[in-house]
Amino acid sequence: MQPANLFFLILALIFTAYVLGYFRSKALARPLGGVRHLKSLPGYYAVRAALWCGIPALIILVLWASFENQIIQMLVLGTLAPEIVPASPGEASLLMSQINNIASGALSSGSVDASLVNAAELLTNLRQNSNTYMTMLVLSIAVLAGFVGWYRIQPKLNAREQVEIILRWFFFSCAAVAIMTTVGIVFSVFFETVRFFGMVSFTDFFFGTSWSPQVALRADQVGSGGAFGMIPLFTGTLLISAIALLVAVPVGLFSAIYLSEYANKHVRSVVKPLLELLAGVPTVVYGFFAALTVAPFIANFAQTLGMNASSQSALAAGLVMGIMIIPFVSSLSDDVINAVPQSLRDGSLALGSTQSETMKKVIFPAALPGIMGGILLAASRAIGETMIVVMAAGLAANLTANPLQSVTTVTVQIVTLLIGDQEFDSPKTLAAFALGAMLFIVTLLLNVIALKIVRKYREQYD
Amino acid sequence: MIDPKKQAEIVHKSLKKRYRKEKRFRAYGILAITIALASLIVLFADIINKGHTGFLKTTITLDVEMNAETMYLEDPTDPDAVRMADFVEPLIQSLSEILPEATEEDRGKLRGLINPYASSQLRDELVANPDWMGTTQTITFLAHSNVDVYNKHKGNEAYSIKLSEEQQQYVDKLRDKGVIETSFNDVFFTSGDSRDPARAGVLGAIVGSLLVMFVTLVLSFPIGVAAAIYLEEFAPRNRITDFIEVNINNLAAVPSIIFGLLGLAVFINLFGMPRSVPFVGGLVLTLMTLPTIIISSRAAIKSVPPSIREAAEGVGASKMQVVLHHVLPLAMPGMLTGSIIGMAQALGETAPLLLIGMVAFIVEIPEGFFDAATVLPVQVFLWAGSPELAFIERASAAIMVLLAFLLSMNALAIWLRKRLERRW
The missing domain is CATH 1.10.3720.10 (MetI-like)
Known part of the structure; x- marks a missing residue:
């Protein structure tokens, strides 16, 4: 049976267990003189029976479905003659797909090695059997455990407490998904990164100034090694992020100042949501705007000034990214400016300073740490932003500070290296994970620092 | 101790400058908001300007003569015969009747006006209605995507480069005659991706x-x-x-x-x-x-x-x-x-x-x-x-x-x- 169908069957069983459990608890209560003589309400007995029925069966189903393929592959490859046993995981998957093709009849069995044909037969066999075993095992466990759960319903049993404990564990495991995600990121990204550094040296990666991750098809090809120096990518990322911040910080900050200190309620209620609209526009839309409108405009404009601009200039990507992060800067600054106590404002105004002097000399210094935190968050946004640069920045890894030239970024390279076919044993694919690890570390550091600053500052005035 | 009168004078003198600064500061704020909102407007306007024509499609309505000789097709119920038949020829003949100035050499240009999939549309419709054989039917086809953009952006150089001078004249004439029409692009909402922009949908x-x-x-x-x-x-x-x-x-x-x-x-x-x-x-x-x-x-x-x-x-x-x-x-x-x-x-x-x-x-x-x-x-x-x-x-x-x-x-x-x- 297909796992999906099996799943629905288990759901039906769970429902049956619920109904039967409900009626059993009612039946047990009747001779005692009603439901109030039970330790818990009938619904809790019913839920308990349903949980008994569902939890073990579903756990086994999930485990079986996720590890079935690996175990079958291991068994199939284990039967092969020792001389054709694959040495690397890449070869193993190649051989496996060959066996798969024989099993499905796409490859005629006459043209290949006899042991492969045997393996294909074994594969077909295992697959069918595995499915039967899984169905039988899961269903019998569901029925058996459901029966035990149903049978053990007693008037003195505190079903509510048991159900609540299980629910609590469920809540906890949901909260733990956050930890699992972080662990998953760390393991998946860093595991591949370690493998990458097994092929490319540390110094080449961190201090190399040339990036061309092409790996040769033949060993004797010119430049077969590929170059994995991340400096040009890092400077490209920094250049574009710097342009973005140059746009976003003044615009965002002054908007926040105007909205919090000068604008009346009416203007505020119109302008604020409009600014937030900028944050809600998908990044692919900004990328489209940058690549097809802003970049050609800048190239033409530079030409009329007699300058030479690339059609994929860093300036275009940076400007549009700046527009995208205006709302981050403005809403965070707005929050911290509003958090500055009114007494500071009143004191300054009472001494005769103008509103702008109050802003510049009193509120701004008081709000500065919070604003810095907001800017750091915006910077981490800019560094990790992908679609705008994928669409509007180039692929050539130029080491330049000229915003009219084309540069490439860390995120662009991750996407280009991983779109299409991947081989998890070539440095080309693994390089993307190494870049991802760097990106993760840098943005994490920025976020941690920013959150610390913001929090510390908030406590000061609370 | 400074003379209070003098002090007041100094303050008064500086007031003008301070108020100017105040005004400037305020103007910066308004400028910042204007920049942010202007980029929002430009972004939306640009997308609407570029894309509103995507909701329109260009169609060509032709009187197609289902002639067994020109199509090399005797029996439309026979799949083998259908496979060998020519479904492009009747379309081009129908077009050249409307455009008599197109000579034998312009056939390629005429063909470039119709959607490359129009012939398969004709085939499918004929197979579905075998009794059409020998009659003349009025059928609406999608235009070629080059005609589509040219038609929707009349007078814009960038959109017409893919059509030759003559083809542009043909399209203008066909439009005047009501053969080429623009209508709501239902294809866009009812189909998946395609290599042909005219048939691509979301x-x-x-x-x-x-x-x-x-x-x-x-x-x-x-x-x-x-x-x-x-x-x-x-x-x-x-x-x-x-x-x-x-x-x-x-x-x-x-x-x-x-x-x-x-x-x-x-x-x-x-x-x-x-x-x-x-x-x-x-x-x-x-x-x-x-x-x-x-x-x-x-x-x-x-x-x-x-x-x-x-x-x-x-x-x-x-x-x-x-x-x-x-x-x-x-x-x-x-x-x-x-x-x-x-x-x-x-x-x-x-x-x-x-x-x-x-x-x-x-x-x-x-x-x-x-x-x-x-x-x-x-x-x-x-x-x-x-x-x-x-x-x-x-x-x-x-x-x-x-x-x-x-x-x-x-x-x-x-x-x-x-x-x-x-x-x-």
Whole structure:
């Protein structure tokens, strides 16, 4: 049976267990003189029976479905003659797909090695059997455990407490998904990164100034090694992020100042949501705007000034990214400016300073740490932003500070290296994970620092 | 001690300058807001300007003579004969009757006006109605995508370069005669991707997006709410809880592409799940939106006043009963609002889906969670990368569809908040 169908069957069983459990608890209560003589309400007995029925069966189903393929592959490859046993995981998957093709009849069995044909037969066999075993095992466990759960319903049993404990564990495991995600990121990204550094040296990666991750098809090809120096990518990322911040910080900050200190309620209620609209526009839309409108405009404009601009200039990507992060800067600054106590404002105004002097000399210094935190968050946004640069920045890894030239970024390279076919044993694919690890570390550091600053500052005035 | 009179004089003198500074400062603020709003307007105007024509299609209506001789077809019910028959010739003959000035040498130019798939449309219709053989039928075909853009952008050089001088004259003449017409582009909403811009549509991408969103919603909403309940109501103040909180806050700020790397390494490489399928896309987006949902759900739970809890506890409810029967229903509107906003973010997300292979060229409309599919933003990305203006136009139109979805989701969230929000 297909796992999906099996799943629905288990759901039906769970429902049956619920109904039967409900009626059993009612039946047990009747001779005692009603439901109030039970330790818990009938619904809790019913839920308990349903949980008994569902939890073990579903756990086994999930485990079986996720590890079935690996175990079958291991068994199939284990039967092969020792001389054709694959040495690397890449070869193993190649051989496996060959066996798969024989099993499905796409490859005629006459043209290949006899042991492969045997393996294909074994594969077909295992697959069918595995499915039967899984169905039988899961269903019998569901029925058996459901029966035990149903049978053990007693008037003195505190079903509510048991159900609540299980629910609590469920809540906890949901909260733990956050930890699992972080662990998953760390393991998946860093595991591949370690493998990458097994092929490319540390110094080449961190201090190399040339990036061309092409790996040769033949060993004797010119430049077969590929170059994995991340400096040009890092400077490209920094250049574009710097342009973005140059746009976003003044615009965002002054908007926040105007909205919090000068604008009346009416203007505020119109302008604020409009600014937030900028944050809600998908990044692919900004990328489209940058690549097809802003970049050609800048190239033409530079030409009329007699300058030479690339059609994929860093300036275009940076400007549009700046527009995208205006709302981050403005809403965070707005929050911290509003958090500055009114007494500071009143004191300054009472001494005769103008509103702008109050802003510049009193509120701004008081709000500065919070604003810095907001800017750091915006910077981490800019560094990790992908679609705008994928669409509007180039692929050539130029080491330049000229915003009219084309540069490439860390995120662009991750996407280009991983779109299409991947081989998890070539440095080309693994390089993307190494870049991802760097990106993760840098943005994490920025976020941690920013959150610390913001929090510390908030406590000061609370 | 300075003379107070003199002091007042100094202050008075500086006042003018200080007021000027004040005015300037204010002007900077207005300027900043103007820049921000202007870029918003330019962005939207540019997209509407580029894409509104994507909602229009150009059709050619021809009187096609089903002549057995010109089509080399005797019996349209015989599949072999149909395969060998010529379905282009009747179209060109019909066109050259309307355009008598086109000579034998201009046949290629005439052919360039009709959609390359028009002949298969004619074939399918004839096979469906074999009794048409020997008659003349009026059939509407799609125009070639070059004619389409030329027709919709009359007088714009950039859109006409793909047609020759003569072809442009033909199109003008055909339009004057009412043979070429412009109408609402239903093809755009009823078909999947195509190599031919005139036949490319967003339906496949919309269905893909809906499938991905469904998986994301079904997984992230219960998990997010449960996690928020645990953290707000049950979590003991200890290291593990602190660690979970730090984790959630940091995950909310991790670049989305990192989640793509996670999905690629764990779901596809380790668990062997298929590439390009909505199920894996939904899993990745679930992990990405969870922090948003958890954070907003916690805020919603926090806003339920303690008096409710105390009252429930006072009549003997257990902690779990307090939460499930009283706190959760009251916090639900806030949780729903937060989740809709999280889902809107997920709907616009592109980068992680590129890494798990949802960028493939897919013509079929996906039918299940394990069919290869693409999503709206990725479709925009694919079309935007094409050098053909007709595809750029469709990318803009697809952006408008995407923005319409996002706006309606956000409107729904605002409406929910207004409708269900309770002031304590």
